Amino acid sequence: MSYAQGVAALNAKRAQIEALREEMRAIQAAIEPEAVTDYVFAGWNGPVRLSELFGAKRDLFVIHNMGTGCPACTMWADGFNGVYDHLADRAGFVVSSPNPVEIQKPFAAGRGWRFPMVSHAGTTFAKDMGYCRPGADPVADQMGGWYPGLSVFQKQDDKIVRVSDAELGEYDDFCSVWHLFDLLPERAAGWGPKFHYA
Amino acid sequence: MTYADVMTTLEAKRERIIALHGELSALQATVEPQVVENYLLQGWDGPVRLSELFGDKDDLILIHNMGAGCSSCSMWADGFNGVYDHLASRAAFVVASPDPIDAQRKLAARRGWRFPMVCYAESPLAQDLGYRDLAGGNHGGWDAGVSVFHRNEGRILRVSDAQFAEFDDFCVVYHLFDLFPDADRNWQPSFSYVQEAAQ
Numbered sequence: 208m209s210y211a212q213g214v215a216a217l218n219a220k221r222a223q224i225e226a227l228r229e230e231m232r233a234i235q236a237a238i239e240p241e242a243v244t245d246y247v248f249a250g251w252n253g254p255v256r257l258s259e260l261f262g263a264k265r266d267l268f269v270i271h272n273m274g275t276g277c278p279a280c281t282m283w284a285d286g287f288n289g290v291y292d293h294l295a296d297r298a299g300f301v302v303s304s305p306n307p308v309e310i311q312k313p314f315a316a317g318r319g320w321r322f323p324m325v326s327h328a329g330t331t332f333a334k335d336m337g338y339c340r341p342g343a344d345p346v347a348d349q350m351g352g353w354y355p356g357l358s359v360f361q362k363q364d365d366k367i368v369r370v371s372d373a374e375l376g377e378y379d380d381f382c383s384v385w386h387l388f389d390l391l392p393e394r395a396a397g398w399g400p401k402f403h404y405a
Numbered sequence: 406m407t408y409a410d411v412m413t414t415l416e417a418k419r420e421r422i423i424a425l426h427g428e429l430s431a432l433q434a435t436v437e438p439q440v441v442e443n444y445l446l447q448g449w450d451g452p453v454r455l456s457e458l459f460g461d462k463d464d465l466i467l468i469h470n471m472g473a474g475c476s477s478c479s480m481w482a483d484g485f486n487g488v489y490d491h492l493a494s495r496a497a498f499v500v501a502s503p504d505p506i507d508a509q510r511k512l513a514a515r516r517g518w519r520f521p522m523v524c525y526a527e528s529p530l531a532q533d534l535g536y537r538d539l540a541g542g543n544h545g546g547w548d549a550g551v552s553v554f555h556r557n558e559g560r561i562l563r564v565s566d567a568q569f570a571e572f573d574d575f576c577v578v579y580h581l582f583d584l585f586p587d588a589d590r591n592w593q594p595s596f597s598y599v600q601e602a603a604q
Contacts, residue, residue, distance in 0.1 A: 210563070213436030217567075220429050224422050228572060228583070231418050236586045238411040266585060282491050286577060289487020293480050293578050296598040297589070359584045371584040372412065378423050381581065384488050386574035388495055389430045390553040390565040391464050392438075395495070404494040 240361065240368035246332045248325035249308050255325060257332075257360070257367055266298035267360040271338035271375075273353040274304040275314045280355050282400040283375055283382050288320045295322075303327045305353060336372065357381070426574075438555065438562035441533070447524040449506055455530070455554070455561060458523065464496035465554040469536040469569075471547045472504040473512045478549050480594040481569055481576045486518045493520075496553075501525045503547055534563060551575065 208216065246257045261267045270287065273280045284302055287294065294300045302324045304311060311324045333339040333353060341352035355375040361368055378385045388395045406414075444455045459465045468485065470478045482500055485492065492498045500518075502509060503526040513522060531537035531547065538546040550568040554561055571579045582592060 208435050209437055210439045213433070214566075216432055217429060217436075220425060220432060224425050225572065227418050227422055227425070231415055232583060234406070234411055234414050234418070235584070237406045238586050239407055240586070241408040268581060268584075282488060285491065286484055286487045289484045290480060290576070290578050292598055293483065293594055294581060296595070297582055297592055298585075357581075357584075361585070369408070370586050371415075373415075373419070373584065378426050379419070380422075380574070381577045382488070383484055383575045383577060384491050386426070387466055387492060387551070389426065389574075390433070390466070390551065390567065391496060392434075392555050392564050394430060398495045400491055401494070404490060 235371060238370060240363070240370045243335070243360065243367050243369050245367060246327075246330055248303065248327055248330060248332070250325050251308055251312065251323070258362070260301045260323070260325070261299045261360075261362055264297075264299045265362050267362075268294065268298055268300045269358050269360065270300075270302040271333055271336065271354065271356040271358065272302050272304040273350060273355055274306040275310060276350060277355070278400045278402050280304075280375075281318065281402060282384060283355070284320065284322075285318060286382050286384070288318070288322060291322050301325055303332070305333070305351060336369070433565055436565070438564045441530075441554070441561050441563050443561060444525070444528050444530040446501065446528050446530070447506060447526075449510065449522065453523060456556065458497055458499045458521070459554075459556055460497045462495075462497045463556055465556075466492065466496050466498045467552045467554065468498075468500040469531060469534075469548060469550045469552065470500050470502040471544050471549050472502040473508050474544060475549070476594045476596050478502075478569075479512070479516065479596060480578060481549070482518060482520075483516060484576050484578070486516070486520060489520050499523060501531070503531075503545065534566065 247254050272284060291300065300322055302322055304326065305328045306326060307328060308326050311326060315324060327333050336358050338354045338356050339352050340354060341348060347354065356373055358372040359370050361370050375381055385395065388398065446453050470482060489498065498520055500520055500522045504524060506524055509522045509524060525531055532539060534552055536548045536550055550566055552566040553564050555564050569575060
């Protein structure tokens, strides 16, 4: 098919995706949020409660990052870091990982990360949110049973509720890299994210 | 609807979207690439040819950025900047805008951008490839998107392109904001944000 015909066909396909997104918004709007407890994390300046992570905002994103052993989680975080100011204008935005704070600090500095981080080690937070599932998958178990994702919270009166969550993975809506590589003639061609490239 | 039911339903929709992305790339593979000329552009160290932007790669991702007047284009670029090392390991990655080099240097320094930039104000590249409408529109008729080029036996081919728009695949911000049940559709990107005082 000619390039011009291709543009029309591809745009029709993209319109199908946009129609699905519209359906998803209606479904998301009908949710009964789930109340969550005011977890205590290890923050960079000492213990910090989930309620404190909101800062001045009503809404909060918490990224379930698997820690310094996961190059993919690191790439997703690099992307969030790029648009952090934009995200932080709309909501609190915090990256949570199982690493102790002493590990998080040098790792974040090495990558130039600007977002706040907390450690959920020793809490039931990730498990309760569905992002720690020991025994579910042998490969994941080798990485501590953690899964990558994000949870979205709102403050409602004096309660905290979770209004949404999503797993992170290749070709999701939360990392542009795979979609850009999809435009290349050979797509990703076996490419995988690394911490550093020679 | 209960939280669990909503998540199950949304997960099925997300899987369908990922399947549609697979269909998109299968369709893309059937499209005949366009042969394009070896355009002369303005680089930060002087004139540079499109062919030189490939570096040691055979593929080139060129962002059509509308310049320092477009806060949305800057937000998309901020996102690419975050993952620049990852992108640059697979393909050459360059941001083109109509701004003069001096203006590009200032904007890039202020935003901490690390990717290479070129000015294509005097080149027909954007118009030829559908990212400038000389008949008008806002911002001098410039449009925002991405073109992907492949070099093969001395020729340069454009293999694909995509326009940028809210909720596209190339900026995560709107998708994150879409996770709120009462999504605020009025949020707009700015070049910088005033820190609100803590409550």
